[in-house]
Structure formats: structure tokens, C-alpha cells
Amino acid sequence: MGNENTDEKKNKTILNFIESIIEENLKNGKNDASVHTRFPPEPNGYLHIGHAKSICLNFGIAQKYKGKTNLRFDDTNPVKEDVEYVDAIKEDIQWLGFQWHSEHYASDYFEQLYQWAIQLIKEGKAYVDDLTQEEISKNRGVPTSPGIESPYRNRSVEENLDLFQRMRKGEFPDGSRVLRAKIDMASPNMHMRDPIMYRILHASHHRTANAWCIYPMYDYAHGQSDAIEGITHSICTLEFEVHRPLYDWFCENLKIHHPQQIEFARLNINYTVMSKRKLLQLVQEKHVMGWDDPRMPTICGLRRRGYTPESIRNFAETIGVAKRENVIDISLLEFCVREDLNKKALRTMAVLEPLKLIIDNYPSNKEEYLTAVNNPENPTDGVRSIPFSRELWIERSDFMEDAPKDFFRLTPGREVRLKYAYIIKCENVEKDDKGNVVAVHCTYDPETRSGMPQSNRKVKSTIHWLSAKHAKTAEVRLFDRLFNVPEPDDCCEGKTFIDNLNPNSLQIVTAFIEPEFINTNTLSNYQFERIGYFCIDKDSTSDKPVFNRTVALKDMWTKKQILA
RNA sequence: UGACCAAUGGUGUAAUGGUAGCACUGCAGUUUUUGGUACUGCCUGUCUAGGUUCGAAUCCUGGUUGGUCAACCA
Numbered sequence: 001m002g003n004e005n006t007d008e009k010k011n012k013t014i015l016n017f018i019e020s021i022i023e024e025n026l027k028n029g030k031n032d033a034s035v036h037t038r039f040p041p042e043p044n045g046y047l048h049i050g051h052a053k054s055i056c057l058n059f060g061i062a063q064k065y066k067g068k069t070n071l072r073f074d075d076t077n078p079v080k081e082d083v084e085y086v087d088a089i090k091e092d093i094q095w096l097g098f099q100w101h102s103e104h105y106a107s108d109y110f111e112q113l114y115q116w117a118i119q120l121i122k123e124g125k126a127y128v129d130d131l132t133q134e135e136i137s138k139n140r141g142v143p144t145s146p147g148i149e150s151p152y153r154n155r156s157v158e159e160n161l162d163l164f165q166r167m168r169k170g171e172f173p174d175g176s177r178v179l180r181a182k183i184d185m186a187s188p189n190m191h192m193r194d195p196i197m198y199r200i201l202h203a204s205h206h207r208t209a210n211a212w213c214i215y216p217m218y219d220y221a222h223g224q225s226d227a228i229e230g231i232t233h234s235i236c237t238l239e240f241e242v243h244r245p246l247y248d249w250f251c252e253n254l255k256i257h258h259p260q261q262i263e264f265a266r267l268n269i270n271y272t273v274m275s276k277r278k279l280l281q282l283v284q285e286k287h288v289m290g291w292d293d294p295r296m297p298t299i300c301g302l303r304r305r306g307y308t309p310e311s312i313r314n315f316a317e318t319i320g321v322a323k324r325e326n327v328i329d330i331s332l333l334e335f336c337v338r339e340d341l342n343k344k345a346l347r348t349m350a351v352l353e354p355l356k357l358i359i360d361n362y363p364s365n366k367e368e369y370l371t372a373v374n375n376p377e378n379p380t381d382g383v384r385s386i387p388f389s390r391e392l393w394i395e396r397s398d399f400m401e402d403a404p405k406d407f408f409r410l411t412p413g414r415e416v417r418l419k420y421a422y423i424i425k426c427e428n429v430e431k432d433d434k435g436n437v438v439a440v441h442c443t444y445d446p447e448t449r450s451g452m453p454q455s456n457r458k459v460k461s462t463i464h465w466l467s468a469k470h471a472k473t474a475e476v477r478l479f480d481r482l483f484n485v486p487e488p489d490d491c492c493e494g495k496t497f498i499d500n501l502n503p504n505s506l507q508i509v510t511a512f513i514e515p516e517f518i519n520t521n522t523l524s525n526y527q528f529e530r531i532g533y534f535c536i537d538k539d540s541t542s543d544k545p546v547f548n549r550t551v552a553l554k555d556m557w558t559k560k561q562i563l564a
Numbered sequence: 565u566g567a568c569c570a571a572u573g574g575u576g577u578a579a580u581g582g583u584a585g586c587a588c589u590g591c592a593g594u595u596u597u598u599g600g601u602a603c604u605g606c607c608u609g610u611c612u613a614g615g616u617u618c619g620a621a622u623c624c625u626g627g628u629u630g631g632u633c634a635a636c637c638a
Contacts, residue, residue, distance in 0.1 A: 014578060014586090042638050077637060133636055142634055144566040146569090178636055188567040199636035218638045227637045242633050244569060263569085270575090276638095319585065320577045322570090325631055329575050332588050342601060377601070408599065412630050417597055450597070530598045557599045 016321040018057070018262055022065060022233060025260075031232040035067030036293065038231050039093070039100070040222070042074045042204070043085035045276035046291040047092045047299045049312070049333075050267040056316035057264070058235055059098040070229050075107045076221045078205035088291075092299040097309045102409065106221045107207045109163070109228055113216050114168065116224065116254050117179060117197060121160045125253055126197060127153055128163040129180050136178070139185075140193050146186035147193045153182065162367045167200055170213045173185040174200050181220075182248065191246045195219055223247040227257040237266040238323065268327045270486040272297045273497055278489075281463030287501055288482070293504050294537075294548050295482040303422040305479065306525055306550030311340040327470035330481065334551045341525055341550065346374050347383060349419070349464040350528040350547075351512045352476060354393040356439040356468065359424060362390040367467070370450065372420045386514055388421050391468040393512050395530075397558075398463045399440055401429060406560070408461040410440065417462040418528065423448040423455070464529045471512035478507040517545065525550070 013024065037058040041047065047055075062069040068345050071093065093100070102356065120126040123411035129136065129152045141147035148391035155163075164179055171504050179198040187193055197220040202213045214251050223246075224236045234247075241263045251258040268274055273282075274297060282288050282296070294305035302312065314338040319328050349372075367389040375380040394410070410416050415425045422444040430439040447454035484502040491497060522538045540546045 016577090020580085026635075034594095040638090044638080074638065080637075093607090136636080140634060142566085144634095147634090160638085173637065190567090193634085196636055201636080217636075238569070239632055240638090265570085318576080318589095322577070324570050324576095326576060329589065332576075335588060338600090373597095376596095376598085407600095419597060421597095455597080459597085461599070464598075465625080512630070526602085527598085532600095553598075553600050555599065560599090 004060055013353050017323065018233070018264060018321060019061065019234060021260075021262060022061065025232070026065065034232060035062055035065040036070070036230055036232045037062050037067065037227060037235060038070040038226065040070050040072045040225075040236075040461065041072045041089050042077070042080070042081060043089060044080040044087050045280055045551070046087060048279060049278070049297045049299065049302065049315075050274045051092075051314050052096060052299055052465060053267040053319065053321075054235070054237075055093055055096055055098060056313055057321060060101075060311070060317075061235075062101075067232075068101035069098070070102050070104055070231070072106065072200060072225060072229065074218065074222065074225075075105050075205070075207065076216050076218060078201060078203040078215060081206050083206050084314065086537075088300065092303075095303060095309060096299065096312060104225070104229060105207055106216075106225050107205060109221070109225055110208060110212055110216070112228065113221060113224060114214075114219060114266075116256075117164065117216075117220075118161065120181065120197075120253065121164060121179075122157055123253075124157060124182065126179055126181050126506055127155050127160050128167070129153070129178050129194075130176070133175060136196075136501040140190065141185075143188070143190055149185050150180070150194070153194070164198075167198070167214050168212070172200055174202055176200060179214075181246075181249070183246075189242055189245055191219065191243050192249070195246060206434045219243055219246050220250065223250050223259070224254065224256065227251055227254075227353045228260040230257060231259040235262045236261060236263055238263045238325075239266075240453050255433070263323065264321050265323055265325055268325075269297065269330050269333065269489070270327050271330050271481040271483050273483070273488050278497060281498075282482075283455065285498070287498070294477070295479050303523070304537065306338050306341075306523070306533060307337050308344070309527070311337040314340065327487070337551055338533065338554070341527065343377050344375075345525040345527040345533055347372075347376070347527045347529050348514050348517065349386070350474070350514070350531065350534075351393040351395055351464070351466050351471070352478075352509055352528075353396040354512055355396040356401055357392045357394045357424075357465065358439055358441050359390050359392070360427065360441050361443045364390050368468075370420045371425070384516065386420065386516070387467045387470040389467045389469055392418070392465045393464050393468050393471060394440070395465055399426075399437070408557075409463055410442075417448075417455075417459045418465050420450050421465070422446070422450075423457060423459055457504070464531075466512045466514065470515040472515050472517060472545075474511055474513045474517075474547055475539075476509050476511040476534070476547045476549065478509065478549045480505045480507070511547075513545070527553070 023169050039055050041057045059069045080560050089231040129150050131150055139148040178196045180194045180196055183192045185193045196217050198214045201215050204210055244261050247261050292300035292304045315333050369385040370388050371383050372386050399410045400407050410426050415423050417423050424442040424444045427441050429437050432438050483500045485500045488497040522536050525535050527533050533550040534547040537546040537548045
């Protein structure tokens with residue numbers, strides 16, 4: 001309730017620059033005062049958190065202004081695209097919590113785009129160029145000086161028509177000719193120097209198969225696709241800003257609906273990379289387990305890592321939208337997932353690095369069941385029973401033989417509380433030949449079981465534990481950041497982002513978990529008390545659960561240790 | 565040595581000519597049977613030089629810095 005109020009308030013008072021533009025348009029009655037956005041991925045890779053920003057923006061704006069959002073696959077390059085990606089993209093968008101109004105493909109518009117090209121040729125606004133790729137590139141010139149017009153630029157309409165139709169029929173080999181828009185070879189904007197509209201590509205397309213051997217370029221397809229769908233606001237990232245004059249040129253010269261292209265700054269996050277090409281390389285070179293490796297910034301990777309759709313949506317909302325280049329601190333993403341999981345995740349106890357603890361005055365044949373709270377943040381999640389006995393596992397880091405004064409946990413002569421159980425006192429330690437502590441001997445105070453009056457006694461700390469003879473084991477995958485520098489792309493001479501990979505980004509341990517733990521629903525989120533948030537990985541089996549660490553709990557103590 | 569875009573604490577993002585606010589991070593404290601959560605407090609900011617104005621983060625001009633553009637990729 002409180003959240004809804006503040007959200008509403010926020011939505012009303014704080015507009016990002018795109019919403020400001022839209023509200024202005026709405027006020028002026030532009031596009032019949034309607035909003036229709038689209039999310040236009042190319043199906044050549046998996047979606048990542050940067051796409052999530054765009055998805056939340058496009059779908060979010062439509063929701064806010066009671067409009068629609070299309071899903072359109074920008075599939076104009078058959079050699080890079082695949083249905084595998086189409087399916088994955090759709091799954092990711094839905095998992096994030098959005099449903100598109102209708103599903104489209106740029107390839108659905110190939111015939112219309114072709115007819116429009118004919119129209120431009122007839123108007124003398126497009127021509128077939130026989131120059132080689134190298135010649136075209138050379139003639140285009142450089143940004144600081146004008147280009148040179150192609151010798152084929154002034155062919156007759158009839159010849160252009162004939163040539164273009166024969167291009168479609170497949171009479172010419174790949175690369176032999178292109179169709180170009182006749183604009184201005186001297187434009188300071190490189191994209192206006194007679195941009196290529198069509199290239200010959202004798203390649204099978206994932207949807208149109210072999211129906212076409214000429215394919216439109218992005219610039220010739222995108223704006224018109226938007227126009228066909230009646231898109232009102234075509235939101236894209238900053239690098240397309242210089243394409244906008246061309247986007248406008250095609251809409252104007254074709255005399256079709258003219259959506260407004262608006263550019264925003266893409267998302268960057270430190271300690272990771274955010275380009276499809278680089279993510280593909282990580283997968284292909286097997287630096288990670290796959291696109292859905294929990295260390296990847298892909299949406300499927302974050303999902304497998306235990307991130308929730310809500311946490312990602314809230315992240316997208318929190319980072320805002322603007323035109324300035326930005327690098328978001330990874331700690332904000334972590335904050336968003338902790339914030340969400342703190343409310344939702346059931347608590348359980350697990351010991352990742354076990355140390356034996358023996359309660360010398362607890363009868364060896366005795367065992368009892370104690371009540372544990374499933375989620376202190378949500379009483380309706382109820383309670384459970386956990387077994388207690390003489391020999392326990394505790395976390396090795398919860399014991400220290402020679403402890404500094406700010407160490408609150410177990411140390412010889414000190415009392416601590418075993419969560420949900422008794423207050424114990426450390427009496428002595430047992431060591432092996434090399435002097436390593438192999439067990440801690442304690443005594444317990446039977447009057448201090450949780451709930452008893454004596455249990456209110458103040459102790460320095462409370463630690464988690466598991467009954468040694470009852471505990472089950474599980475594989476736990478501890479992930480750390482994939483790269484060990486804030487800007488992996490920022491490499492010195494001769495190095496690449498691969499050289500910045502963190503060799504210790506995955507650590508696998510065998511841990512003890514509560515014996516009653518039977519849930520094997522992939523993706524269920526848990527909090528291992530005092531450790532972090534974990535979720536069940538798809539590699540789990542009924543006899544061997546596998547957990548992924550989503551994110552560690554904030555931990556003042558270990559932070560202090562690292563700094564010291 | 566071109567065009568376009570941008571510049572607010574460590575990181576993001578507001579303030580739409582009128583008190584520079586919010587979130588994250590960091591630091592300190594309160595509460596706590598999680599060194600978690602919650603709560604409180606603190607640190608830290610308008611790139612620069614001029615101009616317009618009673619008043620400028622905001623408008624104008626110059627500079628500086630950063631980004632984008634020279635695929636038959638999107």
C-alpha cells in the first residue's frame with residue numbers, strides 16, 4: 001500500500017525526458033493522442049540486462065499511457081539470425097512480466113519494402129550501383145571531407161528498374177550490385193551519403209527460407225516497419241541518433257506514417273560486458289557454461305542466478321533514463337535483488353564450510369526438534385521443525401581461537417546462541433597433528449532453549465548450525481563477478497576483455513543443508529541464514545540438490561576483515 | 565581536424581528562470597535470536613570563462629572533456 005502510493009506519486013511527479021516528450025505530444029493531440037511503442041530485437045543472440053532496460057522502458061511507457069507495445073524481430077540479416085534466438089527472446093520478455101500487443105517480423109514486410117523501393121526508383125530517388133564494396137566504401141569518403149558520386153548514380157529509371165528486378169530474381173551473385181538511395185554524397189552525415197538499401201544475399205532466412213536473395217538494410221527496414229505498425233514513438237539507443245535524418249528521409253519520401261525516433265543512453269554496468277558479440281564469445285570459447293550461466297548479464301543468466309523479474313524491473317526503474325553515457329554500479333543491481341528477496345525468500349540454515357561442534361553435556365542419545373521461523377519478514381510463511389543433537393556443524397568462520405575484540409562469535413570461554421536452540425559456551429578445542437582445529441567442545445545451558453525465560457539472556461551473537469547426524473548435503477555454487485576490473489573493455493595494448501576475466505568467479509562447495517529440505521523446484525529462492533540468497537539450479541536431482549548463490553547478504557564483519 | 569549528442573556528489577537520476585532533492589555506495593549510530601532487515605544521522609555535487617536577468621544547474625556565446633558516425637551488421 002505504502003509502496004503503491006509512493007510509486008504513484010513518483011510516476012506523477014518525476015518524468016524522464018521521453019515521458020516528457022510523450023506528454024507534450026499527448027497534450028497536442030499528436031497521433032490521435034495515442035502511444036504505441038515497440039521492442040525490436042534482432043534474433044541473433046540472447047537478451048541481456050541492457051535489453052531489459054529497453055523492454056521496461058517501451059512496455060512501461062505503453063502501460064503508463066494506456067497504449068500498446070509490439071514485439072518485432074528485426075530479421076533483415078539471414079546469415080546471423082536463428083529461431084533459437086526468437087524463442088529465447090520471447091521467453092525472456094514474458095518472464096520479465098510483459099506481454100506484447102502483437103508479434104511481428106521485419107521479414108513480414110519484405111514485399112512492401114520491395115514495392116517502396118520500386119517507388120523510389122521510379123521517382124529517381126534510388127539507383128542500382130555496380131561498384132564493389134571496396135569502391136563504395138572508398139567513394140563514401142570520410143566524415144571530414146565529402147564523398148564522390150558513383151558513376152552509376154545517374155542511370156535511367158528504366159535501367160534501374162530492370163536491374164533491381166533482376167537482382168530480386170537472382171540473376172546476380174552476392175556483392176555484385178546494391179540498391180542505393182540517392183541523397184547527398186557531400187553530407188556531413190555519413191549515413192546520408194547514398195546509403196545502401198538492398199544487398200544481394202543468396203542465403204536462407206529463418207522465416208522466408210529462399211523466397212528472397214536480396215535483403216533490406218536496417219536503415220531501409222526499421223523506420224518503415226515502425227510506420228507500417230503505426231508506431232508513435234520509436235525508442236532506440238544513442239548510436240542511432242545519426243541515423244535519424246535517414247529514418248526521417250525514408251518516411252518523408254515514401255509519404256508514410258512518420259513515427260518519432262527518440263534516443264536514450266544504453267545501460268552499462270561495471271565489472272561486466274554488455275555487447276552481444278562479447279557475450280557470444282564468452283559462450284563460444286567456453287569461459288562460461290552457456291548463455292544462461294549465472295555469471296552472465298543475460299536475462300536467462302540472471303534468472304538462473306535467482307534474480308526475480310520484480311527486482312530487474314525495479315532496477316530498470318531506479319537507474320532512470322537519460323541521454324548521458326552512464327555506468328551503473330553493480331551494487332545497485334545487487335541491492336535491488338536483496339530488497340526483493342528479503343521479503344520473499346524462505347529462510348533455511350546451511351553450513352558451507354563446516355566445523356564440528358560437540359556439546360559435551362548434551363546426552364549422546366538425545367535428539368529434539370526445535371521450531372524455526374520460515375521468514376521473519378512474513379509471518380504467514382509459518383514455522384518448521386529442525387532436529388538438534390549433541391554433534392553439530394557450524395560455520396568455520398563462526399569460530400576463532402584467538403579472537404580480536406570485535407569478533408562477536410564463538411571463541412574459548414565465550415557464550416553464543418545457537419539460533420532457535422540453546423546458549424552454549426566454548427570450553428576447549430580439538431586439534432590435529434598440524435595444529436588445525438578439527439572440533440570445538442562446548443557446554444550448553446538447558447534453561448536457555450528458545451522460548452524459555454532464561455533464553456533472553458544477552459549474548460554477543462547468534463550463529464547458525466545443523467545437526468551433524470541429520471544434515472543432508474548439497475552442491476553449492478558460489479559465483480563472484482565475471483571480471484575483476486570495473487571496466488573489462490578498458491584494456492591496455494595487446495589485451496582484450498578476456499584477459500580481465502576473474503579466474504575465481506565460480507567456486508563449488510559441498511555444503512550441509514537442513515534434512516527436511518525436499519523442494520527441488522528450480523528457481524525457488526531461499527535465504528541461507530546469515531550467508532546469502534540462493535536458488536535451486538536446474539542441475540539439481542532428487543538426491544543431490546544444487547544451489548546457486550544469487551547474492552551474499554551484506555556483511556559488515558567480513559567487509560571489515562577484508563579491509564583490515 | 566567535420567557533423568551530431570551529452571556534461572549536477574564516488575555512481576545514477578531530479579529540480580522545466582526562484583531553498584540543488586532522491587536512490588545506491590561509503591562512514592557513524594539505534595533496534596535485532598541473521599554482524600541481515602528496519603530506522604536515524606553524516607560525508608560528498610551544478611566542467612570552465614564570459615554574457616542576459618532582481619535572480620541561472622536551467623537561457624545565450626566561446627572553450628574544455630566525453631560519446632557517436634566512415635559494414636553490402638543491427
